[in-house]
Amino acid sequence: MKKLLYLLVIFPAFTFAQFNFEPSLEHPYGLPNPDAPSELMDFAPLIGECQCKSELRKADGTWAEPVSMIWRFKYIMNGMAIQDETLKEDGTYSGSIRQFIPDSTRWYVHYYSTPSTVTKLPTWEGKKTEDGKIVLYREQKAPNGTDGFYKISFYNINESGFKWIGEWVDKTESVIYPTWKIDCSNGKNSIYQPDxxxxxxxxxxxxxxxxxxxxxxxxxxxxxxxxxxxxxxxxxxxxxxxxxxxxxxxxxxxxxxxxxxxxxxxxxxxxxxxxxxxxxxxxxxxxxxxxxxxxxxxxxxxxxxxxxxxxxxxxxxxx
Known part of the structure; x- marks a missing residue:
């Protein structure tokens, strides 16, 4: 009986000790796992919370008034992947799971949102470019049926924040039509940065x-x-x-x-x-x-x- 009690006490402590990179009171946004692909650090500057302004393009081609939002990034799966969520003041929310797969040398991002709940999550894929941007693509036809992609890019990434843009592009990227832009520059809350x-x-x-x-x-x-x-x-x-x-x-x-x-x-x-x-x-x-x-x-x-x-x-x- 004493041996059983000893195991019951020790086993939970041992189990939780394996998850040192999960979000915690000390590190509310988690930590990167050293065993994760080195590309995990592509998103390291974004980890934490940022105050942002979101603008959508209206049907007439003009831009709607900016909407304030919070964009949070954190490490998940014991520091092996990244999850983010957006909380907009207009009551819409979204998020994604971001994983880098070394075999394909690409990021795969699975997106979900409250306005359009689906049974199969749409997926973007891409990588960090030489000029420091993170660029992701998903096949999507234009309203007139032209084949192309919806392209999203993180850019101007630094300690103060970043910018993001979503745009439809044709297969050659000779036609580019921005539909959504988010400005998170100078919005970073450094209090929540990993140690x-x-x-x-x-x-x-x-x-x-x-x-x-x-x-x-x-x-x-x-x-x-x-x-x-x-x-x-x-x-x-x-x-x-x-x-x-x-x-x-x-x-x-x-x-x-x-x-x-x-x-x-x-x-x-x-x-x-x-x-x-x-x-x-x-x-x-x-x-x-x-x-x-x-x-x-x-x-x-x-x-x-x-x-x-x-x-x-x-x-x-x-x-």
């Missing part, structure tokens, strides 16, 4: 995972464009592309384990620094296995809501 320390911790885990998988593109994108690294017994290496090439030099070695353990993280506005220890295990070209550890200092810079490494210095500790 910056947790974001940096998540970024270090993404880096370690990429290092073990030999994903040099993700490693490079962990740094700012103007980043500099200070490898042991080597010159300073500047710039994301040069940093990527430096990490690729060791591609003949298989990284079996890599772990970063910060001792302290300090924030100075849009910059932060942390220091600590790293450790790992690697399989060398001759088949031998090496265990190693070292110390590091990193200066971080916040860019569009994401913390990236700006200065990175490390060296090994002799065993």
């Amino acid at each position: 910056d320390e947790a974001k940096i911790m998540a970024a270090t885990k993404v880096f370690s995972k990429a290092y073990m998988e030999g994903d040099f593109e993700t490693i490079a994108n962990s740094y700012t464009e103007d980043a500099k690294i200070f490898p042991n017994n080597a010159d300073i290496i500047a710039g994301r592309e040069a940093i990527k090439k430096r990490w690729m030099l060791g591609s003949g070695t298989k990284i079996l384990r890599h772990e970063i353990n910060p001792e302290e993280i300090t924030f100075l506005g849009d910059h932060a620094y942390d220091y600590g220890y790293f450790q790992g295990k690697s399989e060398n070209k001759d088949g031998s296995v090496s265990n190693w550890r070292g110390k590091y200092v990193v200066v971080w810079k916040k860019e569009n809501g994401n913390w990236k490494m700006y200065l990175d210095i490390w060296n090994r500790i002799r065993n």
